[in-house]
Amino acid sequence: MRSGSRMGDAMWGLAGILIVLAAWELATRLGAIDPTIFPGPIAAIRSAAQRLPASVFLDNMAWSLFRVVGGFILGAVAGTVIGFAAGWYRGFGYFARPLIELLRPIPPLAWIPLAIIWFGLGEPSKFFIVFLGAFFPIVTSAYHGITHVDPSLIRASRSFGLKGLGMLFHVGIPASAPDLATGLRIGWGLSFGVLVAAELIAANRGLGFMIMNERTSGGSVSVIIVGILLIGLLNLVTDAALAAFIRRWIGRWHGG
Amino acid sequence: MSRTGPERASSAAGAAPMIDIRHVRKQFDVRGGGEALVLDDINLSIAANQFLSIVGRSGCGKTTLLNIIAGLDAASGGEVLIAGRRVVGPGQGQGMVFQQHALFPWLTALENVVFGARSLPLAKAEKIDRARELLQLVGLEASAGKYPREMSGGMQQRIAIARALALDPDILLMDEPFGALDELTRIEMQQELLRIWEARRKTVVFITHSIGEALTLSDRVILLAPHPGRVARDIAIDLPRPRSRTDRRFNEFYEQIWSGLSS
Amino acid sequence: MRQQLIQALVALLLIAAILLGVEFGVREGYLKAYEFPPASRIAQGFVELTTVGFPTGVTIWTHTFVTVMRILKGYVAAIVIAVPLGLLIGAVPVLDKMTAPLIVFFRSVATLSLLPLAIVWFGAGELTKVILIGYGCFWVMLSNVIAGVKYVDPALIRAARSFRVSGWTLYREVVLPAALPRMFAGARVALGVGFMVIVGAEMIGTIQGLGALIMEARSFYRSEITVIGMLVIGVLGFLISSGLAAFERLLLPWGGGSSEASR
Ligand SMILES: Nc1ncnc2c1ncn2[C@@H]1O[C@H](COP(=O)(O)OP(=O)(O)O)[C@@H](O)[C@H]1O
Numbered sequence: 001m002r003s004g005s006r007m008g009d010a011m012w013g014l015a016g017i018l019i020v021l022a023a024w025e026l027a028t029r030l031g032a033i034d035p036t037i038f039p040g041p042i043a044a045i046r047s048a049a050q051r052l053p054a055s056v057f058l059d060n061m062a063w064s065l066f067r068v069v070g071g072f073i074l075g076a077v078a079g080t081v082i083g084f085a086a087g088w089y090r091g092f093g094y095f096a097r098p099l100i101e102l103l104r105p106i107p108p109l110a111w112i113p114l115a116i117i118w119f120g121l122g123e124p125s126k127f128f129i130v131f132l133g134a135f136f137p138i139v140t141s142a143y144h145g146i147t148h149v150d151p152s153l154i155r156a157s158r159s160f161g162l163k164g165l166g167m168l169f170h171v172g173i174p175a176s177a178p179d180l181a182t183g184l185r186i187g188w189g190l191s192f193g194v195l196v197a198a199e200l201i202a203a204n205r206g207l208g209f210m211i212m213n214e215r216t217s218g219g220s221v222s223v224i225i226v227g228i229l230l231i232g233l234l235n236l237v238t239d240a241a242l243a244a245f246i247r248r249w250i251g252r253w254h255g256g
Numbered sequence: 257m258s259r260t261g262p263e264r265a266s267s268a269a270g271a272a273p274m275i276d277i278r279h280v281r282k283q284f285d286v287r288g289g290g291e292a293l294v295l296d297d298i299n300l301s302i303a304a305n306q307f308l309s310i311v312g313r314s315g316c317g318k319t320t321l322l323n324i325i326a327g328l329d330a331a332s333g334g335e336v337l338i339a340g341r342r343v344v345g346p347g348q349g350q351g352m353v354f355q356q357h358a359l360f361p362w363l364t365a366l367e368n369v370v371f372g373a374r375s376l377p378l379a380k381a382e383k384i385d386r387a388r389e390l391l392q393l394v395g396l397e398a399s400a401g402k403y404p405r406e407m408s409g410g411m412q413q414r415i416a417i418a419r420a421l422a423l424d425p426d427i428l429l430m431d432e433p434f435g436a437l438d439e440l441t442r443i444e445m446q447q448e449l450l451r452i453w454e455a456r457r458k459t460v461v462f463i464t465h466s467i468g469e470a471l472t473l474s475d476r477v478i479l480l481a482p483h484p485g486r487v488a489r490d491i492a493i494d495l496p497r498p499r500s501r502t503d504r505r506f507n508e509f510y511e512q513i514w515s516g517l518s519s
Numbered sequence: 520m521r522q523q524l525i526q527a528l529v530a531l532l533l534i535a536a537i538l539l540g541v542e543f544g545v546r547e548g549y550l551k552a553y554e555f556p557p558a559s560r561i562a563q564g565f566v567e568l569t570t571v572g573f574p575t576g577v578t579i580w581t582h583t584f585v586t587v588m589r590i591l592k593g594y595v596a597a598i599v600i601a602v603p604l605g606l607l608i609g610a611v612p613v614l615d616k617m618t619a620p621l622i623v624f625f626r627s628v629a630t631l632s633l634l635p636l637a638i639v640w641f642g643a644g645e646l647t648k649v650i651l652i653g654y655g656c657f658w659v660m661l662s663n664v665i666a667g668v669k670y671v672d673p674a675l676i677r678a679a680r681s682f683r684v685s686g687w688t689l690y691r692e693v694v695l696p697a698a699l700p701r702m703f704a705g706a707r708v709a710l711g712v713g714f715m716v717i718v719g720a721e722m723i724g725t726i727q728g729l730g731a732l733i734m735e736a737r738s739f740y741r742s743e744i745t746v747i748g749m750l751v752i753g754v755l756g757f758l759i760s761s762g763l764a765a766f767e768r769l770l771l772p773w774g775g776g777s778s779e780a781s782r
């Protein structure tokens with residue numbers, strides 16, 4: 001069921017996108033949908049550009065990106081270290097595991113009120129929410145990876161005299177890299193979604209804020225639509241970059 | 257079927273062959289353009305009830321050839337006849353046992369065998385009866401209700417054989433069926449297969465990596481040479497069964513095949 | 520066994536220590552009760568929530584019920600649409616190629632970013648919340664159904680074809696069951712997405728539902744109620760996903776479960 005060249009696939013994909021865009025544009029022109037609440041793609045971009053200068057979009061985008069990258073890196077580092085440590089050192093695992101298991105089912109967005117209580121309305125509370133979005137999938141996958149290292153690899157390396165930290169760094173961590181990579185991808189997607197939500201609910205800049213503000217201040221639907229499309233594209237591009245990074249990191253020996 | 261021609265030269269028996277492979281060629285499109293010739297002008301006549309093995313290096317086209325006989329893939333040139341009829345698809349008397357058993361994990365052993373009889377014009381109950389009989393033949397009637405993952409590799413392969421027999425095929429096509437089994441299970445399965453072959457009289461085309469396995473089982477061994485795949489040797493094994501691996505002539509055949517493969 | 524005992528003991532002691540630590544810290548004035556609500560307050564808050572309610576008249580049960588109903592409506596609607604659509608797209612390669620980039624894009628759009636637009640279109644009421652949940656669940660489910668159908672082990676398809684099973688029968692009896700584990704995995708992930716979206720969606724424009732509860736409680740400086748709301752959401756999510764896993768084991772006794780889904 002999988003055949004055809006990459007070029008051919010791309011052409012079909014492009015055709016699909018064009019069909020949807022054309023249908024959207026046509027629907028507004030023919031009056032099937034009301035252009036005042038759902039403008040066509042061309043009208044939306046034109047009137048969004050009229051209403052707000054590009055610098056406003058870029059500025060909000062930069063803020064969102066800054067928060068999501070910052071929070072993600074914090075969450076990824078903490079998740080990786082704690083996940084590996086909990087899986088590698090039994091004693092630490094006894095303490096870390098119950099806390100992780102207890103807190104994991106709570107969706108990151110449910111922490112928003114506490115984040116505001118603890119950190120106020122400024123940047124730290126956004127970082128905290130994004131941090132949570134990244135932390136849980138990453139800690140889970142790091143833990144899963146390190147506790148599922150092929151035992152024969154452990155025995156083999158022991159026979160070469162490896163132990164302790166040497167074993168962790170030369171065998172445990174590389175062997176869990178594919179699991180960790182999966183967690184990083186999921187964590188990135190979650191961080192992104194969580195950030196936009198946090199910006200909608202409590203922020204005064206960022207893409208999420210921009211579109212919500214446009215709505216509450218009775219602004220233009222066009223800006224909202226363009227904002228949503230930007231959010232989607234930003235997530236798409238950054239996720240592809242992360243995937244490319246992961247391929248360079250482990251693709252040669254792990255494939256895919 | 258009174259055609260004459262050079263392709264009859266390799267016919268083992270005088271009667272019309274069960275499987276007649278004529279000038280079969282196969283090429284695949286290669287990624288980024290071009291074609292790769294995998295099989296080039298294969299000619300083989302296989303008599304009814306013959307047990308034929310094909311040995312050859314990995315990648316020389318054994319699976320490709322078997323798939324063409326099975327009617328799962330189309331040849332790029334030439335044709336395959338089964339009992340004189342041109343092969344256009346599966347179900348013309350071929351039963352297939354795959355390398356990785358390919359049992360349906362969501363069906364029990366019995367249900368897998370019943371699945372094999374799917375396209376037969378029988379009532380459900382009759383299919384079940386037939387499947388039970390086949391499970392008995394492979395010695396697994398007690399495991400009828402087990403799922404594939406609850407069975408050992410040897411058991412799974414027995415179920416796969418029973419499933420392949422469900423359509424009551426004249427021909428059993430087997431693609432390295434015992435390749436993943438340990439040596440002891442493998443020898444048991446070889447004996448089992450010979451027993452079934454003698455009980456049911458099938459024409460068998462058996463692919464293997466193991467020279468010893470080919471010699472233990474077959475009436476005839478084909479060596480396939482790679483790049484492109486073609487018949488390099490066609491050796492009749494006229495040893496009485498059961499065969500002993502320590503027999504002098506067994507070892508002579510072994511040497512002959514080995515030198516054919518390594519040249 | 521011994522390890523599990525140690526683990527349970529450590530977990531209990533750890534949690535007890537944290538609760539006592541906070542309790543003590545607040546009593547002695549090291550911690551602010553508003554920032555770190557102690558267990559005693561949480562317990563009082565829970566009693567209040569079950570009897571008087573917060574805001575008055577809306578008990579924790581009402582909040583929970585409202586949230587669950589919203590999730591269920593969006594979730595069920597998403598699955599009912601995504602499953603047939605995914606089965607179709609996965610079976611028709613051209614459709615799959617045409618929709619693949621669109622699906623990736625729509626999945627990349629953070630669901631809650633649609634909130635302002637949804638409010639413009641559907642108002643700030645129930646429909647908007649249900650539609651947002653539906654949107655989030657839909658794309659996750661759709662891409663997993665498509666992947667399930669598309670990545671069926673080709674060996675199983677060949678095996679079925681060798682029994683002359685093709686077309687609609689092949690789809691129904693091989694492709695569909697083989698895709699089920701992936702579809703279940705997708706359903707599990709989609710439910711997680713639903714839980715995530717609802718909390719955000721309820722934080723705006725409503726006073727009912729667990730998301731509204733935790734947000735409202737904060738603006739009245741009742742952080743212990745916020746914590747209760749968070750715990751209830753967590754327990755609820757845990758229970759429902761365990762229930763789904765049990766349902767999956769029941770429906771797929773052959774152990775096709777634990778397949779990886781993609782978000
Ligand atoms: N569908 C296919 N497309 C392209 N090349 C193929 C395909 N199937 C097999 N081949 C190539 O044909 C050759 C023979 O394959 P195969 O018949 O599986 O070998 P064998 O079974 O002898 O190991 C290999 O080089 C393989 O890469």
Ligand SMILES: [Mg+2]
Nearest residue numbers: 318319320431
């Ligand atoms: Mg092969």
